[in-house]
Amino acid sequence: MAFHLLGWLGVAFCVGAEASAILALVAPRERLAWLTPALIAAGLALQFRDLLLRARALGSVPYRTLGGSVSLFGWMLGIAFLVLLLRHRERSIGPFLIPFIVLTTVVGLLLPDSTAAPAEGTRGSLFALHVTLAILAYAAFTFSFVLSLLYLIQNRQLRRRTTGILFARLPALEVISRMNRTSVSIGLTALSASLIIGLVRAQMFWSSLADPKIAWALITVVVYGLLLWMERRGWEGPRVAILSIVGFGIVMFSYTIVNVYLSRSHRFR
DSSP, rough: TTTTTHHHHHHHHHHHHHHHHHHHHHHHOOGGGTTHHHHHHHHHHHHHHHHHHHHHHTTTTTGOOOOHHHHHHHHHHHHHHHHHHHOOGGGGHHHHHHHHHHHHHHHHHHHHHOOOOOOTTTOOOHHHHHHHHHHHHHHHHHHHHHHHHHHHHHHHHHHHTTOOOOHHHOHHHHHHHHHHHHHHHHHHHHHHHHHHHHHHHHHHSSSSOOHHHHHHHHHHEEEEEEHHHHHHHHHHHHHHHHHHHHHHHHHHHHIIIIIIIIISSSSSO
């Protein structure tokens, strides 16, 4: 489809951002610190325009289909990356996070869109807000997963005193922990709000709230809420990182298996 040209141009900008981030990691140059976020922002602007065109072609929000949902997921990953970058000022994390933006955006562009008419309840600003917040939460939890893996690898190498040049340039463990906390906090807040909005809408269009998607969303909220609560009670980094990884496994199960196969009301059309 012709309008995906903007999406592919957005991917090209994000690939350029990855190259810039790697260069900044290997040979840091302060005068080029703006380049990576600028390229990401340009890519996101193009992808947003592509999403708008996709919505016009579908006659509904673009993410009522699997391809549109994954495309928005990639866009939200970009937004979450910029938030982390602005909040913590740590450019060295870019080479590890940007590939997820590129990969999910490419998959979303390659997946075909459904030609079926929009189902009842997939129109309106409230539905759009519900899905947008849910996908923002998934994006934040994805980065929490990546940061947790980096924390465990960095922690293991520090204990073994085998750190190489690459990991020597990564932020301190305490900084990675703070970035992980920010990601989880964003994800938990967004998912909780999405769940509340979804329950309100479900009462309007569904005959029953007994849907697996609701149950797994509640489980996800409980797991990440427990993570933040236990961290405030003194849990150390490795245990928090492991629980973040477990939580991400639940998120991916909900986003894929539950959405596509188990839920009757959240199936992509």
